[in-house]
Amino acid sequence: MVNSKNIFGHPRGLFYLAFTEAWERFSYYGMSALLMLFMVNHLLLPANSPNIAGFPAFRAAIESLTGPLSTQALASRIFGLYGGLVYFTPVLGGLIADRWLGHRNAVILGAILMSIGHLAMAFEQSFLLALLCLVLGSGFLKGNITAQVGALYPPGDKLLSSKGFTIFSASIQVGAFTGSFTCGLIANYYGWHTAFSVAGVFMLCGLATYLSGYKHLPARIKPQQEQANKQNHTTTLLLLVAVLMISIFHTLCYFQSLNIFPIWLQQHVELNIGSFKIPIPWFLSTETLSSITAAPLLLMLWRWQAKRNAEPTDFNKFTIAATMAACSYLLLAAVSYLHGDQKIHPIWPFFFTVGIGCSYVYNWPTVLALVSRVAPASLNSTLMGIAFLTLFVSSNVIGWLAGFYEKMSPTAFWLLHAGIGFFGAITVLTFGPWLSRQPALKSRDQ
DSSP: OOOOOEETTEEHHHHHHHHHHHHHHHHHHHHHHHHHHHIIIIITSTTTGGGSTTHHHHHHHHHHHHOSOOHHHHHHHHHHHHHHHHHHHHHHHHHHIIIIIOHHHHHHHHHHHHHHHHHHTTSGGGHHHHHHHHHHHHHHHHHHHHHHHHHTSOTTOHHHHHHHHHHHHHHHHHHHHHHHHHHHHHHHHHOHHHHHHHHHHHHHHHHHHHHHTGGGSOSSOOGGGSOTTOOOHHHHHHHHHHHHHHHHHHHHHHHHHHHTHHHHHHHHBOOEETTEEOOTHHHHHHHHHHHHHHHHHHHHHHHHHHHTTOOOOHHHHHHHHHHHHHHHHHHHHHHHHHHTTSOBOTHHHHHHHHHHHHHHHHHHHHHHHHHHHHSOGGGHHHHHHHHHHHHHHHHHHHHHHGGGGGGSOHHHHHHHHHHHHHHHHHHHHHHHHHHHTSGGGOSSOO
């Protein structure tokens, strides 16, 4: 743990990490909010795809596994593969940081690679190179910066570390909101490439923020931080994998809001209000704004409940998250069915984004806090990287499911995702009580 003067009861380093992550999420979500639309409406069209260096071989490799794909289906597979690899490489980045590079150096290397990747997105020829740099950079940055949050707190301080992760996750949502809002507006008026360049500049701001707080951050998460009574590593790992498996259903629902949801908005929602056309990324901004707004309200609610020994357990929070996501997709299915071929009023997808955004606060910060406090310190970043594997799996599964969008009605497609959410809630209710009784996964001191 780094000894630094506290701010609002939290280590100073938390706020450097939070602001770094906010800048990084600004660039990531600013780019991601445009990526599907950019590929479907411009980059992957027959007139433009030959401009991409190495694209014929890349497309042939994908279609050798899937068969011929339409432009939308190919874009969804690329988005799913990219989004998945962004969250797979933190496993390798965590291993490298734990064993050789150190956590601060790994984050700096990751930020540099991601800056290069975002700036390379401004040019069609370097599209695949840009995605590669972003994937590798995320591998070094994501798991390691998240593990550093947990390392700032004393072992056993479960309540404070949980609140710290909620603050950290709120910073992610601040960056995601401002990134998708700003880059969506810039793309509307100045084009795709200018918006991607802006995302690159803000990634550089994230690197500068991290360097400015360098001395307040742990260089390594030292093995001596482990508690003597911790379960053996194998048992802890298996239990964590079980937790991640039952929390993944919410993540499956969440990721479709980045993949097909923008395409559905473009096709079925009335985006014109007078002479103004609503930028589609703004809907993703409302999703993250909902998370930002919900986070402090939920913190106050949980604090009030904790004083009465009534705060929801981690597994109850997973159940609530999956149920909220399922109900959000039920709303999309209902409005799709009721409107038929008519354009849908934008208020309905707005309500969807509010629901899916609030569900995020119940799920992902809870996952991060749980992994951080039960993982052996010598494997902290590695296990945090494994937590991100759920996002790797989810993104690729969602990319596969997106291939059915053109074959199903919107109503049926969104009902499918509502079913995934409800199945997840039932799974947590079934297995959560047993997992919550395991000593290595106790949510509170007994």
